[in-house]
Amino acid sequence: MFANFDFDVIRRSLSYLFIDGMTFTLTLTALAALGGLIFGTLIALMRLSGLALLGRIAGLYVDFMRSLPLVLVIFWFYFLVPYIGQWLTGASRPIHVGAFASSLVTFIMFEAAYFSEIMRAGIQSISKGQPAAAQALGLTYSQTMRYVVLPQAFRNMLPVLLTQTIVLFQDTSLVYVLSIPDFLGAASKVAQRDGRLVEMYLFAALVYFTISCFASFGVRRLEARIAIVR
Amino acid sequence: MNYHWNWHIFFEPDPSGAGTYLDMLLAGLLLTIETALFAWVIALVLGSIVGVLRTLPSKAASWFGFAYVEFFRNMPLLVQLFLWFFVLPEILPRAWGLWLKQLPHAAFYTAGIGVGLFMSARVAEQLRAGIGSLPRGQKMAATALGLTTAQVYAYVLLPMAFRIILPPLTSEFLSTIKNTAVAITIGLMELTGEARSMQEFSFQVFEAFTAATVMYLMINVVVVTFMRLLERAAAIPGYIAGK
Numbered sequence: 115m116f117a118n119f120d121f122d123v124i125r126r127s128l129s130y131l132f133i134d135g136m137t138f139t140l141t142l143t144a145l146a147a148l149g150g151l152i153f154g155t156l157i158a159l160m161r162l163s164g165l166a167l168l169g170r171i172a173g174l175y176v177d178f179m180r181s182l183p184l185v186l187v188i189f190w191f192y193f194l195v196p197y198i199g200q201w202l203t204g205a206s207r208p209i210h211v212g213a214f215a216s217s218l219v220t221f222i223m224f225e226a227a228y229f230s231e232i233m234r235a236g237i238q239s240i241s242k243g244q245p246a247a248a249q250a251l252g253l254t255y256s257q258t259m260r261y262v263v264l265p266q267a268f269r270n271m272l273p274v275l276l277t278q279t280i281v282l283f284q285d286t287s288l289v290y291v292l293s294i295p296d297f298l299g300a301a302s303k304v305a306q307r308d309g310r311l312v313e314m315y316l317f318a319a320l321v322y323f324t325i326s327c328f329a330s331f332g333v334r335r336l337e338a339r340i341a342i343v344r
Numbered sequence: 345m346n347y348h349w350n351w352h353i354f355f356e357p358d359p360s361g362a363g364t365y366l367d368m369l370l371a372g373l374l375l376t377i378e379t380a381l382f383a384w385v386i387a388l389v390l391g392s393i394v395g396v397l398r399t400l401p402s403k404a405a406s407w408f409g410f411a412y413v414e415f416f417r418n419m420p421l422l423v424q425l426f427l428w429f430f431v432l433p434e435i436l437p438r439a440w441g442l443w444l445k446q447l448p449h450a451a452f453y454t455a456g457i458g459v460g461l462f463m464s465a466r467v468a469e470q471l472r473a474g475i476g477s478l479p480r481g482q483k484m485a486a487t488a489l490g491l492t493t494a495q496v497y498a499y500v501l502l503p504m505a506f507r508i509i510l511p512p513l514t515s516e517f518l519s520t521i522k523n524t525a526v527a528i529t530i531g532l533m534e535l536t537g538e539a540r541s542m543q544e545f546s547f548q549v550f551e552a553f554t555a556a557t558v559m560y561l562m563i564n565v566v567v568v569t570f571m572r573l574l575e576r577a578a579a580i581p582g583y584i585a586g587k
Contacts, residue, residue, distance in 0.1 A: 181518075181564040183525030186536045186556055193549045197347065284420035290529060298423060311430045319423045326418035
């Protein structure tokens with residue numbers, strides 16, 4: 115079955131695949147994970163703030179985002195971001211937003227919903243005595259969160275956050291629907307140009323598989339190492 | 345915003361002339377539901393088998409289960425669909441490949457099977473966790489009563505495990521529905537695909553996507569409501585979720 119395989123097409127396109135495609139994929143994954151974590155933590159804090167209105171808004175946002183397919187959300191933001199930009203900058207026409215900026219906004223807003231649920235579970239897993247002790251020491255709400263609660267929640271949830279980041283890494287391949295040359299998009303461009311779908315898609319699958327396997331293996335190792343013995 | 349809203353667009357004829365844009369979206373909704381149900385059956389059946397394999401004492405069985413789960417979990421769904429849709433017909437013997445390519449509704453079957461296999465790995469993990477959460481004594485007591493391994497699973501472990509994992513299975517089912525949207529990339533005209541094509545033909549971007557969004561939200565509400573009833577009926581007395 116490998117008789118009429120053209121392995122050379124992979125070798126010829128390696129630099130395009132990795133220098134252009136994979137850089138896009140990894141940068142998008144890293145920035146979206148960071149942004150999603152920051153917004154997700156804020157959403158989790160809103161939900162746990164005890165203020166009914168803030169909690170409701172955050173809850174609605176999370177439920178809303180989690181009900182929609184990522185592909186639909188990608189389309190939404192692709193068309194919406196230029197209008198949001200126009201509104202923010204007060205320009206007279208919808209502004210031009212590049213492929214990278216548009217997908218970054220999409221993934222941050224989408225992943226924030228998922229990261230917020232993880233952070234919420236992390237914050238809730240901390241015993242009540244901790245914030246109570248912090249307040250007894252005279253720390254303000256923001257100090258309690260920054261120095262006592264969030265560092266522990268983050269540490270407890272680190273394996274889950276990283277696992278979600280691996281899912282995010284795989285999900286970034288969906289920017290394909292906007293014809294953006296991420297790793298899969300680049301592979302697909304070469305595949306269609308040279309009529310080598312089999313080689314390119316098998317190679318792409320192998321690369322995603324290897325990276326995700328190593329990453330989840332690393333997460334499992336980390337989980338065993340940082341587990342707090344109670 | 346200088347966007348031209350036109351909510352009447354849904355009642356205007358679609359480009360095929362056969363119906364309105366609303367009919368187009370409803371056809372997409374139907375296809376989303378059909379694909380999701382097809383995929384869910386595959387995910388449940390294969391996921392249950394693999395989930396059980398992972399808990400068996402046999403080293404070979406649990407290793408196979410592990411490999412199966414890792415294989416389907418570590419590749420993006422989109423790449424998996426491409427493998428089934430573009431690559432599989434090429435690497436099969438020529439006659440089989442031709443047959444596959446000429447199959448009517450190829451995108452539907454590929455999407456159903458592809459999403460089904462992808463989700464089966466997740467169902468397997470949930471079931472493994474469910475079986476693992478049962479007290480050891482259950483399996484021991486069943487064995488002591490003289491039940492064979494197959495009987496232990498059929499009469500003792502699985503009925504309990506499935507009732508315990510019903511809530512996470514609800515979210516896996518919701519993920520299955522959402523994941524069918526990825527099949528837009530292999531040309532399946534499900535709800536997201538129809539919304540996208542309505543946007544391309546009518547230029548009413550936000551109306552099209554709003555309608556699709558509302559439909560997805562409705563599916564979610566229906567599934568969640570139904571599953572809550574089922575969960576309440578199936579809750580095990582004596583557990584926190586039970587009565």
